[in-house]
Structures are given as C-alpha cells and as structure tokens.
Amino acid sequence: xxxxxFIKLLEIAERSKKRGMGLLGQGADAWTGVGFMLAGExxxxxxxxxxxxxxxxxxxxxxxxxxxxxxxxxxxGRLLPISDMLMFMGRKTSLxxxxxxxxxxxxxxxxxxxxxxxxLGMQHFTAVDYTLDIKAPFVExxxxxxxxxxxxxxxxxxxxxxxxxxxxxxxxxxxx
Numbered sequence: 001x002x003x004x005x006f007i008k009l010l011e012i013a014e015r016s017k018k019r020g021m022g023l024l025g026q027g028a029d030a031w032t033g034v035g036f037m038l039a040g041e042x043x044x045x046x047x048x049x050x051x052x053x054x055x056x057x058x059x060x061x062x063x064x065x066x067x068x069x070x071x072x073x074x075x076x077g078r079l080l081p082i083s084d085m086l087m088f089m090g091r092k093t094s095l096x097x098x099x100x101x102x103x104x105x106x107x108x109x110x111x112x113x114x115x116x117x118x119x120l121g122m123q124h125f126t127a128v129d130y131t132l133d134i135k136a137p138f139v140e141x142x143x144x145x146x147x148x149x150x151x152x153x154x155x156x157x158x159x160x161x162x163x164x165x166x167x168x169x170x171x172x173x174x175x176x
Contacts, residue, residue, distance in 0.1 A: 034050045054102045
C-alpha cells in the first residue's frame with residue numbers, strides 16, 4: 001500500500017518537472033537535499049542519495065576493521081554496515097550517540113549507514129543560492145564536497161555520499 005502512494009508521488013513530481021514547476025512548485029531551478037550536521041558545520045546530501053534516516057540502532061562490533069567502522073546492524077532483516085562519518089574524516093564528536101542519527105545510503109551495490117551528528121530534514125534551495133567557489137569546512141571533507149548553497153548567512157556544503165562510499169579508503173575498512 002505504501003509503495004503505491006510513493007509511486008503516485010513520483011508520478012506527480014515527474015509531471016511537475018515536465019511543466020517546469022520544479023520541486024514543490026518552486027520552479028525548475030529548485031534543489032532539495034537532506035540537511036545534516038558534522039562537527040558544527042551544515043551539510044546537504046542530494047535527496048536521491050539518501051534512502052532513509054534512522055536513530056542509531058543496536059549494532060554488533062566487527063573485529064579487525066578501522067575504528068570508524070562501528071559495526072553491523074540488522075535493519076528490517078537487512079544487514080547494515082554502520083560507519084562514523086566524522087571518524088572516517090579523522091575527527092571526533094562530543095555528542096552522545098543517542099542524539100546522533102544515521103543517514104542510510106543505498107547506492108548501486110553499496111548499502112551502508114553513515115553516522116552524523118544531527119539530521120536537519122529536507123532543505124530546499126534555488127540555483128541562485130549555489131556556488132562552486134567555496135572550500136570544504138575541513139580538509140578531510142574536501143574530496144566529497146561539491147559546492148555549497150549560501151542563504152541567510154549560512155553555508156550548506158553539498159556532500160556527495162556516493163563519492164564518499166566509493167572512496168577506496170572507505171571500501172577497504174579492514175585493518176591490514
């Protein structure tokens with residue numbers, strides 16, 4: 001039943017796109033992403049790269065892997081590898097794990113959960129707010145950041161989760 005409703009939403013979105021209405025009637029240059037925070041900075045993941053957002057579930061630690069690889073969780077019968085995005089980037093958080101969230105990525109053959117400090121929900125922007133002339137807030141994020149949206153004095157860095165999970169360092173989580 002829920003799948004039928006989702007398919008109907010996709011059909012409506014496609015019709016709107018053809019009419020030049022863009023997302024939510026905002027115009028053809030509308031862009032939507034999932035907002036989240038890492039180390040006090042605002043980030044966006046393209047909406048098409050986020051499968052879902054979860055509270056950090058119970059997980060089983062895995063021996064012999066990098067410290068940023070937290071473990072494996074059973075999410076509705078599917079094994080979800082869980083990685084801490086900040087730790088992968090060589091940084092730490094002071095937040096309690098119960099306040100943190102997981103952004104689930106289901107890209108090609110990769111299904112993984114990335115722990116972030118906070119999820120800020122769907123964020124909508126227009127092309128006018130976008131710039132490529134901006135550097136990532138920290139050097140470890142630079143390979144994954146593709147520009148930013150600047151609005152109301154706040155910078156939202158576009159972080160391509162697909163690029164992050166395809167990084168050879170991420171794929172090879174085993175410790176040698």
